[in-house]
Amino acid sequence: SYELTQPPSVSVSPGQTASITCSGDKLGDKYACWFQQKPGQSPVLVIYQDSKRPSGIPERFSGSNSGNTATLTISGTQAMDEADYYCQAWDSSTSYVFGTGTKVTVL
Amino acid sequence: QITLKESGPTLVKPTQTLTLTCTFSGFSLRISGVGVGWIRQPPGKALEWLALIFWNDDKRYSPSLKSRLTITKDTSKNQVVLTMTNMDPVDTATYYCAHSSPGVGFDYWGQGTLVTVSS
Numbered sequence: 001s002y003e004l005t006q007p008p009s010v011s012v013s014p015g016q017t018a019s020i021t022c023s024g025d026k027l028g029d030k031y032a033c034w035f036q037q038k039p040g041q042s043p044v045l046v047i048y049q050d051s052k053r054p055s056g057i058p059e060r061f062s063g064s065n066s067g068n069t070a071t072l073t074i075s076g077t078q079a080m081d082e083a084d085y086y087c088q089a090w091d092s093s094t095s096y097v098f099g100t101g102t103k104v105t106v107l
Numbered sequence: 108q109i110t111l112k113e114s115g116p117t118l119v120k121p122t123q124t125l126t127l128t129c130t131f132s133g134f135s136l137r138i139s140g141v142g143v144g145w146i147r148q149p150p151g152k153a154l155e156w157l158a159l160i161f162w163n164d165d166k167r168y169s170p171s172l173k174s175r176l177t178i179t180k181d182t183s184k185n186q187v188v189l190t191m192t193n194m195d196p197v198d199t200a201t202y203y204c205a206h207s208s209p210g211v212g213f214d215y216w217g218q219g220t221l222v223t224v225s226s
Contacts, residue, residue: 035154037154043213045214048211048214049211054214086153088154088156090212095156096159096212098146098156
């Protein structure tokens, strides 16, 4: 079965840039999206189709996807960005798969 | 305004069948490309996609759980129902339903419902 691997944790200082990777076989051939989940809350879509932001998502969130790796970048990280982040990929053969999740800590 | 809400039992016994209902508003499952999916999350663990049903009754299932899952829709009631057979304690999780927009994915989520499997 298809798997997406993320680092368990990422630490970042306020105002700095956080990068979260998501690795999977030929992931660049599929569409990737990213979800933010804060404790006790439902996931929120922050990036879809590799790099598009839904309405209401701050510009500091950006995404890319190439080769075997998709990346979520948070520029100018704020304390409110502290959360768990999950990548997700889909295509006709993969169906829908979530990554292992990354806890972002803003120190 | 799109909203979704999950309902169903909070406690089921091992081997029983779980039936969850997602009641939604603010959109129609008659619209081309629209879907409603189910995703679960065991306590402290990652999200896991379970199933998805589209406006045209096309259904997709997680390969690892396909034999245990059935997803159906009642467009007139604005509901999607997920059944999972042969429940086990490892199926203890928060179960979410979510709206899927064409080309976007799961863009609106319900609040989730915690289901505990225990005798």
